[in-house]
Amino acid sequence: MKLFKKLFLQIFLAFLVLSQAVFFYLLYESRRQAVESIQHYEKLSFQGKTGELDQKLRGMYETEEQEIQDRIVASAFRQYVGSQGILYRGTKELFNISAYEYEVEDVFKRTDDRENGLLLKNGERRLLLFWDTLTFGKNYRVLYYKDITEIYQRFDKLFLEGLLFTVGALLFIGVFLFHGIYRTIRPLVELKKTAALLADGNYGIRLPVRGKDEIAELTESFNQMAEKIEEHVEKLSTVNETQRQLLGSLAHELKTPMTAIIGYADTLLTLRLSERRREQALQYIGDECRRLSRLSVKMLELTGLYEMGESTIEKKEVEVLPFLEKVKELTFWRLQEKKLSLEISCTPEDLTKTMDQDLMMSLVMNLVDNAVKASKEGGKIWIRADERELSVRDEGKGIPLEDLARVTEAFYMVDKARARSAGSVGLGLAICEEIAMLHGARLSLESEEGKGTCVHLFY
Incomplete structure (x- = not known):
């Protein structure tokens, strides 16, 4: 099952990484586009309000009394910008009915974000800031903000919901993937077990061929190999049995002439025989020895034929x-x-x-x-x-x-x-x-x- 575990873990992890990467990318892009859309809308709204404010102040006369002029500008500011803006003269705050305070010098220094807005995090809140200088008085600045915390909260909620859905989907896909890979790998597991049985001497075992894929072709090749092994083993067993019978028969065939040869040889060594009887004994010994020689040659020839395969001739x-x-x-x-x-x-x-x-x-x-x-x-x-x-x-x-x-x-x-x-x-x-x-x-x-x-x- 090692191959099964490797395949399952690799495929599951690949799917997990891919799905999470796609999910996070889509979520990030959706939030970015939503923020950009709000930035564009609020930018136009801010530019419209400051334009109206400039138009209103342009018809007023500047006075030498700074306090009176500040009140005139603040009054017009409250009418056109309201509670979503803060009025500054230089770095001095003139009007602020919002719930926030800012390090205005730091904000005004970020001139690169003047057109697109500046995104700040104030505690748990997320604020989008725009600022501009009024033409009236040349020293008045307006800071405009938009609370976009709700957008981030909505996407955080969407993230949690998407994460839960992804976990559920991964569990479902994991179960489906587990069974799918197991069904695919099962023939290989059976092949391994069958190979072990074949190695133990069970040469008649075969595997069912399922389908027409590469594993089915491998199974069919394994069955053909097992069949050839069985045929070869049966042939070897037959040859061994035949040779065993041949050796038994040979021992039987050797017994009679060897007994006679030994008997005649002992007779020649221990008894005085007539010339005719002695020649008969020697003739018999010679004939039997020649017959045994022919027998050995024939045995070698027949044994070689049994060991020979048709492919070797x-x-x-x-x-x-x-x-x-x-x-x-x-x-x-x-x-x-x-x-x-x-x-x-x-x-x-x-x-x-x-x-x-x-x-x-x-x-x-x-x-x-x-x-x-x-x-x-x-x-x-x-x-x-x-x-x-x-x-x-x-x-x-x-x-x-x-x-x-x-x-x-x-x-x-x-x-x-x-x-x-x-x-x-x-x-x-x-x-x-x-x-x-x-x-x-x-x-x-x-x-x-x-x-x-x-x-x-x-x-």
């Missing part, structure tokens, strides 16, 4: 007829041992197939080797290839129907005594089936006892 276009001629060439001496003939055919002659040539050569050689072992001396073997399949057929002893489904299992042999005498270790067809699977093909066997066997490789 190197497929390329191969001409089938030259490929079969190579098979015939490599099996020539093996065929000559039993005076067998091998006939190959390819339809069409320029047929090509995509394959890993080394692996496919191993497959066909194993099938031919099995056919040689099953055939009688002087027999015949056929290899046929066309667009659909490649087949190897012999005229050997055939396979009983009840054994036909199991002959592709590792170490399974129909006639163990005959198979061992022929040098078989029961891994040939298991290797062939694994190579076929790596090529996306399948093996199919047809056999009849006494008439032979045909192995089909369907591409």
